[in-house]
Amino acid sequence: MAIIIDGNALSKKIKDNLRVETDALFDKTNKRPCLAVVLVGENPASHIYVASKEKACHHSGILSKSYKVENMKETELEELILKLNQDPEINGILVQLPLPEGLNEEKIIDLIDPIKDVDGFHPYNTGKLWINLKPYFFPCTPWGIYELIKEYKIDLSGKEVVVLGRSNIVGKPIAGILLQKFPYADATVTVCHSRTKNLEEHLKRADVIVAAIGKPEFVKEEWVKQGAVIIDVGINRVADETSPKGYRVTGDVDFQTVEKKASYITPVPGGVGAMTIAVLLQNTVKAFKIQNGMKD
Amino acid sequence: MAIIIDGNALSKKIKDNLRVETDALFDKTNKRPCLAVVLVGENPASHIYVASKEKACHHSGILSKSYKVENMKETELEELILKLNQDPEINGILVQLPLPEGLNEEKIIDLIDPIKDVDGFHPYNTGKLWINLKPYFFPCTPWGIYELIKEYKIDLSGKEVVVLGRSNIVGKPIAGILLQKFPYADATVTVCHSRTKNLEEHLKRADVIVAAIGKPEFVKEEWVKQGAVIIDVGINRVADETSPKGYRVTGDVDFQTVEKKASYITPVPGGVGAMTIAVLLQNTVKAFKIQNGMKD
Numbered sequence: 001m002a003i004i005i006d007g008n009a010l011s012k013k014i015k016d017n018l019r020v021e022t023d024a025l026f027d028k029t030n031k032r033p034c035l036a037v038v039l040v041g042e043n044p045a046s047h048i049y050v051a052s053k054e055k056a057c058h059h060s061g062i063l064s065k066s067y068k069v070e071n072m073k074e075t076e077l078e079e080l081i082l083k084l085n086q087d088p089e090i091n092g093i094l095v096q097l098p099l100p101e102g103l104n105e106e107k108i109i110d111l112i113d114p115i116k117d118v119d120g121f122h123p124y125n126t127g128k129l130w131i132n133l134k135p136y137f138f139p140c141t142p143w144g145i146y147e148l149i150k151e152y153k154i155d156l157s158g159k160e161v162v163v164l165g166r167s168n169i170v171g172k173p174i175a176g177i178l179l180q181k182f183p184y185a186d187a188t189v190t191v192c193h194s195r196t197k198n199l200e201e202h203l204k205r206a207d208v209i210v211a212a213i214g215k216p217e218f219v220k221e222e223w224v225k226q227g228a229v230i231i232d233v234g235i236n237r238v239a240d241e242t243s244p245k246g247y248r249v250t251g252d253v254d255f256q257t258v259e260k261k262a263s264y265i266t267p268v269p270g271g272v273g274a275m276t277i278a279v280l281l282q283n284t285v286k287a288f289k290i291q292n293g294m295k296d
Numbered sequence: 297m298a299i300i301i302d303g304n305a306l307s308k309k310i311k312d313n314l315r316v317e318t319d320a321l322f323d324k325t326n327k328r329p330c331l332a333v334v335l336v337g338e339n340p341a342s343h344i345y346v347a348s349k350e351k352a353c354h355h356s357g358i359l360s361k362s363y364k365v366e367n368m369k370e371t372e373l374e375e376l377i378l379k380l381n382q383d384p385e386i387n388g389i390l391v392q393l394p395l396p397e398g399l400n401e402e403k404i405i406d407l408i409d410p411i412k413d414v415d416g417f418h419p420y421n422t423g424k425l426w427i428n429l430k431p432y433f434f435p436c437t438p439w440g441i442y443e444l445i446k447e448y449k450i451d452l453s454g455k456e457v458v459v460l461g462r463s464n465i466v467g468k469p470i471a472g473i474l475l476q477k478f479p480y481a482d483a484t485v486t487v488c489h490s491r492t493k494n495l496e497e498h499l500k501r502a503d504v505i506v507a508a509i510g511k512p513e514f515v516k517e518e519w520v521k522q523g524a525v526i527i528d529v530g531i532n533r534v535a536d537e538t539s540p541k542g543y544r545v546t547g548d549v550d551f552q553t554v555e556k557k558a559s560y561i562t563p564v565p566g567g568v569g570a571m572t573i574a575v576l577l578q579n580t581v582k583a584f585k586i587q588n589g590m591k592d
Binding site: 106122123124125126127128129130131132157158160166168172175176179180186187188189190191192193195196197198202 | 402418419420421422423424425426427428453454456462464468471472475476482483484485486487488489491492493494498
């Protein structure tokens, strides 16, 4: 049976430690880190995410300022971003994605000052990740995976990592992090995706599988090597009449069977997903320290 | 026997076409694209490279302005970059690497305006490559490889690409280009490096090998699958008493034997290496057009 990687526990530890740190920062500077959250439109999932982020900020002693609007022209949104870039009270800027149709996400992300880009999605930070792993901010979900790997002291040096999925928010950046000379990383990395022909063979030779394709219970036990490390990034809703909500949340991995073969596995929920907000808060505190001339 | 990919021929075609294009641009605007080349120090190889770049600019109707200094303080070099960023006569800025000790390469590259970064090494352009393949400029050697693949109509979609080496100038960016949804790309990509344990197995399953590790004739015939496509990025000098110079130039692939198994192979010299300057010139002309509000 695999060791279950407890994302909830590490997330809580990080958030509790950040509370101690922000209280100390407040004692020293009379200021608290502040995250600006921009939410355009009525996407219900986005509203739930933003509410969780606000709550988590509160827990960790971080101020949150929310800018929630039903509708916005692109020029208005651009002006808002530029204003937040200038505002010394704002340390981090998060634009909740997806933006409604008609708003150009890439153009908006490009406008965020990289030093306030706590989501780690700005091209400057993406480039620095690939060049030397020294961006101001790493993207939250991939860095959350790396925090879990460090916490459990799983050394991936020279290991075969197979990443399923090539998204900008998970697949590509986690490949970039695990590929490079970095403690616990330094792995041989293969990125597989929809066009990959012999996926099973890649999975079967993997020491580590990072599944980030959004297909419920896609990775089956027979494709997993004995003792593999399984990182499940999927968060999928599947219909379930036995659940009061009518659905249950499942990952990209068939947990029940894969768990028996893996050495380590992240559950869904309570694994990688729990880490994303914790890293967002870490990034916001880092932003505060950089912007206030403190050593991170 | 493999088809030998002729980098000299494509490079010449591109450079000749650029001449026609820059002449037309001159007729239209009374201006020519201009590349600023900054060379600090006495590295003989760097002086040879810079001379070739100047010559190639001349061939393609591109002006080159060289700033060659024996010694420079970091602040002076920074001022020079900022001046070139501002100068409307300068379309592209190339800082010849490596810089002498005491000069921080990353800091200097960071200062170049991404819209003049014709080497494609700025983090903004690196980030854009990974996010959406729409940087202002792609790095020259990886893009030269992609130009060769297009020229020979080698469709890599769904193919197994194994990249040997994880450098910022070749290994990582070529992985990023070939991984993404892009004509002739869309491949499954594995990046191998010094820590990779079972390199032979990776090479044996590869439909395409991109060798960029700087080890003369490292890739042997017995590791190559019948019909594989071989892209050799190495440029190594090895002692050779039979040569008047006392050395010969060889790639990272044992060409004599591998050629018999491959379907396509790039020779050294005359393969990938010939493309790098051609792409630099392409980028400089693109820079001119962007900066003059023309559609690229």
